[in-house]
Amino acid sequence: MKIVVTVKLVPDPNAEKRIDTSTKRLVRTGVETVLNPYDEYALEAALQLKEKAGGDTTVTVFAMAPESLKETLRKALAMGADDAVLLSDPALEGSDVWATSYAMSHALKKIGFDLLIVGGLSDDGSTGATPGALAEYLQTPLVTNVRKADAEGNSLKLERETDTGYQTVAAPLPCAITTALTFGEPRYASLKGIMGAKKKTIAPLTVGDLGLDREVGVSGSKTALLAANPPAARGKGQVVEAADGATGAKAIFDFLKERKLV
Amino acid sequence: MTIATRRAAPPDAVDFLGIDALLSDEERLIRDTVRGFVRERVLPDVATWFEEGYLPRELGRELGKLGLLGMHLSGYDCPGASAVAYGIACLELEAGDAGVRSFASVQGSLAMYAIYRWGSEEQKREYLPRMARGEAIGCFGLTEPDFGSNPAGMRTFARRDGSDWILNGTKMWITNGSIADVAIVWANSDDGIVGFAVPTNTKGFSASNIHRKISLRASITSELVLQDVRLPESARLPLANGLGGPLACLNEARFGIIWGAMGSARTCYETALEYSKTRVQFDRPIGGFQLTQEKLANMLLELGKGTLLALHLGRKKDEGTLHSSQVSFGKLNNVREALAIAREARTILGANGVTLEYPVIRHMNNLESVLTYEGTSEVHTLVIGAQITGIPAFT
Ligand SMILES: Cc1cc2nc3c(=O)[nH]c(=O)nc-3n(C[C@H](O)[C@H](O)[C@H](O)COP(=O)(O)OP(=O)(O)OC[C@H]3O[C@@H](n4cnc5c(N)ncnc54)[C@H](O)[C@@H]3O)c2cc1C
Ligand SMILES: Cc1cc2nc3c(=O)[nH]c(=O)nc-3n(C[C@H](O)[C@H](O)[C@H](O)COP(=O)(O)OP(=O)(O)OC[C@H]3O[C@@H](n4cnc5c(N)ncnc54)[C@H](O)[C@@H]3O)c2cc1C
Numbered sequence: 001m002k003i004v005v006t007v008k009l010v011p012d013p014n015a016e017k018r019i020d021t022s023t024k025r026l027v028r029t030g031v032e033t034v035l036n037p038y039d040e041y042a043l044e045a046a047l048q049l050k051e052k053a054g055g056d057t058t059v060t061v062f063a064m065a066p067e068s069l070k071e072t073l074r075k076a077l078a079m080g081a082d083d084a085v086l087l088s089d090p091a092l093e094g095s096d097v098w099a100t101s102y103a104m105s106h107a108l109k110k111i112g113f114d115l116l117i118v119g120g121l122s123d124d125g126s127t128g129a130t131p132g133a134l135a136e137y138l139q140t141p142l143v144t145n146v147r148k149a150d151a152e153g154n155s156l157k158l159e160r161e162t163d164t165g166y167q168t169v170a171a172p173l174p175c176a177i178t179t180a181l182t183f184g185e186p187r188y189a190s191l192k193g194i195m196g197a198k199k200k201t202i203a204p205l206t207v208g209d210l211g212l213d214r215e216v217g218v219s220g221s222k223t224a225l226l227a228a229n230p231p232a233a234r235g236k237g238q239v240v241e242a243a244d245g246a247t248g249a250k251a252i253f254d255f256l257k258e259r260k261l262v
Numbered sequence: 263m264t265i266a267t268r269r270a271a272p273p274d275a276v277d278f279l280g281i282d283a284l285l286s287d288e289e290r291l292i293r294d295t296v297r298g299f300v301r302e303r304v305l306p307d308v309a310t311w312f313e314e315g316y317l318p319r320e321l322g323r324e325l326g327k328l329g330l331l332g333m334h335l336s337g338y339d340c341p342g343a344s345a346v347a348y349g350i351a352c353l354e355l356e357a358g359d360a361g362v363r364s365f366a367s368v369q370g371s372l373a374m375y376a377i378y379r380w381g382s383e384e385q386k387r388e389y390l391p392r393m394a395r396g397e398a399i400g401c402f403g404l405t406e407p408d409f410g411s412n413p414a415g416m417r418t419f420a421r422r423d424g425s426d427w428i429l430n431g432t433k434m435w436i437t438n439g440s441i442a443d444v445a446i447v448w449a450n451s452d453d454g455i456v457g458f459a460v461p462t463n464t465k466g467f468s469a470s471n472i473h474r475k476i477s478l479r480a481s482i483t484s485e486l487v488l489q490d491v492r493l494p495e496s497a498r499l500p501l502a503n504g505l506g507g508p509l510a511c512l513n514e515a516r517f518g519i520i521w522g523a524m525g526s527a528r529t530c531y532e533t534a535l536e537y538s539k540t541r542v543q544f545d546r547p548i549g550g551f552q553l554t555q556e557k558l559a560n561m562l563l564e565l566g567k568g569t570l571l572a573l574h575l576g577r578k579k580d581e582g583t584l585h586s587s588q589v590s591f592g593k594l595n596n597v598r599e600a601l602a603i604a605r606e607a608r609t610i611l612g613a614n615g616v617t618l619e620y621p622v623i624r625h626m627n628n629l630e631s632v633l634t635y636e637g638t639s640e641v642h643t644l645v646i647g648a649q650i651t652g653i654p655a656f657t
Contacts, residue, residue, distance in 0.1 A: 071287045189295050191329030191341040198288060
């Protein structure tokens, strides 16, 4: 089974995000780039499936990102992916989901896969629309929020996490899934993995390799980001003076109850 | 003048000198991985471990899974990382706690290295893979109650009995002693100093913990008693001969301490810097007072210099040009300066500086052990003195 995991390279969620007001894009310089946290879970799912399936199962990671971020992908290889493909091209800059998933789907077709695992949400754009758009362009079924997967011959048995429990779903291969965070904590890269990663390949792809029949980048996008603003500063909060601990505790309890939090 | 007109980016408040840029991508990935592990697995609980005086056994297996035990050895399931990579891991582990770093140092650089360097092929195959995975724990018994800085006088004695050896003696201050599966024990014999890999379940071997320690509490320190411990010749480390045996191991572990100390120092500096920006007295952050700024600037100077020194010595070690007296230089300087940084940081935190709610006093107390073990600061001073004057002043 050939598993491909899409991995977005995003500014470190722990760093203060800054948006360039002229380009409306995230400022990437001076901020470390990391694997999108949801995609680490997607990769963990892929690696678990590979361990279970054994044999000739392979895991390829795919990212669409500027060439300068190539080394960030090395972490995915250190965690255990077999190889990587990086689609970079100045022509892709400023793509919205419409254009991004169009370009990505062509690259993914070229790479080929039995199972495509996509993270549920990116930490920067956060539209959550990419998985659906990819499945549409690729004409594959999509099962979202998967917490457990078993390959059974040419199909998959999947468990979908829901608010009230879980559902068991069957899907044929090729198929796309997004993973729930309950699939399992992403593993640490081991030292051997890190040292082995430098021998693994990160194959480059450019727009020219894809045979696209429509534009990508800003001109190939339908939506335009006009402004990205920080959240409004938090208000002062409510200060309750309590005569003693019991009154204080009751005030807190009432506050939470009012908001249906307890 | 193209270089001079290039705009210099303002430096980072911790990596002020941009030392990061001197590391390879792989070295940075190792750093980020160990740092992430420490953030998630060590920092949440380490104050409790320190307070209660233990280190969870499970942590050994986790460190093994990451490949950090015996990481600079190659073969026998060890990854064969560079000296710099090993140093970086020590720094990040000790940024969490010197007890955690000591665990890895003793396991990898003292116990595993002794077997790796001086052991037989059978000993290597028997112990190293299990120790690399953290399934078997090792300790290193050199110090005795009456012989610390002067190990040559050790009283533990190995007597031949037919083809066997009989060991008698006491070892003191032994890290991981009571949790070890194998103890590397150094003993005098009719042929001079010899070393043994002693399975700790051998009859006559016992270990008891040293209590009431106020330093390196998230680390187990034990006394080993060997009473008529009978061992076959196959337990002796065949290639070790004389005091050079244990000293070669210590040299490995000391190298890690040069880096580790800067981990403690970094945490103390970062904590003090953050605190100084948020703690308000006389209506302004205490970081705005000149006296506080002088403290922070002095801490930053020594942190930067010490980290550069560690990296320089690491590159020399990888090149094969690091002399043991240069290791003494590094250990003496970096532990001394880390301790000074910790004490200065503690003053900036005021009363909060004496509680385990903040990491500073834990590091400060830990560093007192680090100053003493693996050769006291005085001994390293004398090593440097002997090297530059040609006159040993130990006795
Ligand atoms: C602040 C900001 C706001 C934006 N708002 C919009 C908007 O409202 N509408 C719009 O059309 N575009 C928007 N974009 C552009 C959008 O981020 C990109 O097109 C992006 O590549 C895909 O969308 P996403 O980041 O929302 O990913 P999501 O759909 O949230 O991500 C889901 C998963 O898709 C995969 N994935 C997404 N992008 C990549 C990639 N480049 N490489 C590999 N895997 C990937 C990952 O596995 C990820 O976990 C915005 C970008 C930014 C920075
Ligand atoms: C937490 C902890 C863990 C340890 N773990 C281990 C371990 O795993 N294995 C192990 O074998 N040992 C271990 N040790 C022991 C450590 O290596 C010794 O404590 C150290 O070598 C010093 O020996 P000592 O304590 O006997 O001090 P002493 O040698 O008695 O020294 C006391 C003082 O005299 C000074 N001094 C001694 N000789 C001279 C001289 N010639 N000139 C000037 N000053 C001198 C010393 O520098 C020191 O200041 C550990 C110690 C601690 C605290």
